[in-house]
Amino acid sequence: MIATCRDYELTLRHTFRIARSATDLAENVLVTVEHGGLTGIGEAHPNDYHGEDHHRVHSALDFFCHWLSAHPELAEPLQSISNQQSAISNLLNSLPPEVKSILGAVGALDIAFHDLVGQRLGKPLWELFGADPAKAPVTSFTIGIAPVPVMQEKVREAERYPLLKIKVGTGRDLEILEGIRAVTDKPLRVDANAAWTVEEAIRNIRAIEPFGIEFIEQPIPPGDPDGLRRVRQAVATPIIVDESVTASGDIPPLAGAADGINIKLMKCGGLHEARRMIELARSLGLKVMLGCFIESSVAITAAAHLSPLVDYADLDGHLLITNDPYDGVALDPHGRLILPHRPGLGLLPRA
Secondary structure: OEEEEEEEEEEEEEEEOOOOOOOEEEEEEEEEEEEOEEEEEEEEEOHHHHHOHHHHEEEEEEHHHHHHHHHHHHHHHHHHEEEEEEEEHHHHOOHHHHHOHHHHHHHHHHHHHHHEEEHHHHHHHHOOOOOOOOOEEEEOOOEEEOOOHHHHHHHOOOOOHHHHHHHHEOOOHHHHHHHHHOOOOOOOEEEOOOOOOOHHHHHHHHHHHHHOOEEEEOOOOOOOOHHHHHHHHOOOOOOEEEEOOOHHHHHHHOOOEEEEEEHHHHHHHHHHHHHHHHHHHOOOOOEEEOOOOOOOOHHHHHHHOOOOOOOOEOOOOHHOOOOHHHHOOOOOOOOOOEOOOOEEOOOOEEE
8 A cells, every 4th residue: 555645725715714713725635545556535624623733634644654654464454345344444443643643634544545445346435335325415505704795795606505504603693694684595504613602602593593594503612511501492493513523422412412413524533433423423313414624525525425324414615615626526406415426435636
């Protein structure tokens, strides 16, 4: 097995602003893993909220490349056509702590390993996961924070997308929702990115509920399940948590405190852990959404292969950029995800 990685800056069509930050580009890392005549592709996005940055992700992937050359035997089970999920799990579990501690890097490797396995078996990943592509959900399209007239213009530009997610957490959130509703009657989701206190969340959610909000995402900072429970009991709108949940171990305390969780491959370390999270959340009666950061069609398509297994999708990172290097998951005229039928991720390089 030969692994390589390279930097890739994703350029946004508009400045992307949420309650705590703003950016015009994402410094991602693309990974290729060559094994048995096939090449798997993965992608890492640094999750700065959880202490990762571009340099740490790149260092972890560089470390993996050197570590792998000293342990080539660990990759051999991926050559087999049986027990592929066990082979991926064992390889991920064998990663040294210098790699395993950086979940964005683990996510990129996990995606590349799955791509290899799918190609080896000649099957798209959704088939390996037992998913029905006809059940893939509609994805939302995100409108970042800006002056209200600018957000209204972004809504007009997003005419082809039937479901919008509105970023809030500014102190003028009611004004934002009034402005959005003045130009569209589409279903809306609202994401505060942990910007409100418990009291602010209750007050703000009650104020915007008349606008017909499907759910509120992460109203308060993580680490406060009792506060979440207070918010949930005080409002009628469902609560989905994002920053509050990274991996499987974070889910049980959220049962009863929220209505659902947002799983992101770059937070949890890839498809293997995401599948565990879906199963655990389901067992606890929680809804599941698949989300993303600013990512290309590599990571977005990987997540999309799991989308028929969840309730909601917010897989629009590749739609927000101008220089996507691959074609993968597509959208039908109604905004529903169309999964590739080609083996593995099913990616095609763009010219």
